[in-house]
Amino acid sequence: MHFEAGIEFAQALDHEDPLSRFREEFSIPAQPDGSQEIYLCGNSLGLQPRRARDYVNQELDKWATLGVKGHFDCEFPWMPYHEFLAESSANLVGAHSDEVVMMNSLTVNLHLMMVSFYRPSATRYKIVIEDHAFPSDHYAVESQLRHHGIDPEDGLLLLKPREGEELLRLEDITALIEEQGDSIALLLLPGVQYYTGQVLPMAELTELAHQHGISVGFDLAHAVGNIPLQLHTWNVDFACWCSYKYLNSGPGSVAGCFVHRRHAQNTQLPRFAGWWGHDKQSRFRMENRFQPIPTAEGWQLSNPPILSLAAIRASLDVFSEAGGMGPLRSKSEKLTAYLQFLLKSEVGEYISIITPEDLEQRGCQLSLSCNARHLSGRQLFQRLEEHGVTCDWREPNVIRVAPVPLYNRFADVYRFVEILKAACEE
Ligand SMILES: Cc1ncc(COP(=O)(O)O)c(C=O)c1O
Ligand SMILES: Nc1ccccc1C(=O)C[C@H](N)C(=O)O
Structure with missing residues (x-):
């Protein structure tokens, strides 16, 4: 990709961007002076699709006018x-x-x-996660081990980058699996690592783990709506994701779950059950003999919060109108490459990028560390915020910046680097 310096170049890229009209679909937060923020934080909380309000209001109206009948005879019954x-x-x-x-x-x-x-046996009971997993994943895994009476000291294998490195290497994961494969029950890794932005090779990891009899799950919080995924073809066992980052469905909105068909159709597979996972035809017969739906729906527990699902439906409609991940990824690669180009040419002496440069190994997000002697990363982050940039800071030392293809412009990226440069030179 060829890039040039100067705002005119950014504006030209926006002009020829086939997805540029989608920015209008979103509410962009404003600064105190009324101008729009440079919002580069879709990796944490995606912006609100304007239509989400209509979709949610539609459900509020149905509730107001139809009461319980909203479950059945109406448009989009609950x-x-x-x-x-x-x-x-x-x-x-x-x-x-x-x-x-x-x-x-x-x-x-x-x-x-x-x-x-994760159904450990006496000999196969270990879980592999990364050392720097998102804390909630770490807590969840540790508590599962303890729940089965397994000491995490023994049962938890933590993948660490090499000394002095930030990224995980496939060969190191391979070595661990080849060494301890017989004792490993589950490999649970992120699709995109939240701190570094590194994309892990999900297809290869799944194949490798399966060769050793290990189940594979992915946390796709930072991957869904960001990079193309092929969970079925990759033969992944299960995956989970939230909907409030790149999926723009609102804070705490309902999450997603994938169960490969070969497992979903197995109604004998042990699970924690609830009535919403029970066969739809006989759900209301109240017979108390659990018969799971032979799809991923068979893991549902409760009837879901419709207001949240309405916001998700609004967002998914925007994704569909944009043509799905194909066009979005094309723009995203360009947007992030442009960000990288400007960072290197304008602030290379102060900032280093820890996210891999290889397009296969990154999504929207670049994780930046500050090398300036006169200023800490955290101070730099604060200066960015004071100047209308919204991105985020993650301990111990990273500013995460994620231009997203649905609503960010090349001009946002340009302006961001301009503000960053001024902040570094202040
Ligand atoms: C990788 C990862 N795992 C887990 C979570 C926690 O998600 P939730 O609060 O929906 O359980 C997040 C973000 O909040 C995340 O980024
Ligand atoms: N839900 C939140 C509420 C408040 C503050 C942050 C979050 C995040 O989602 C953080 C995100 N998971 C992260 O990658 O750091």
């Missing part, structure tokens, strides 16, 4: 409401619609999946 999200969610993760369900929240789904896919 009883099957989650089904309206299945196909477009499945498209985003490369799954069949019977392999995906939106339910609960991410950590809850991780637990539910571990109930089914």
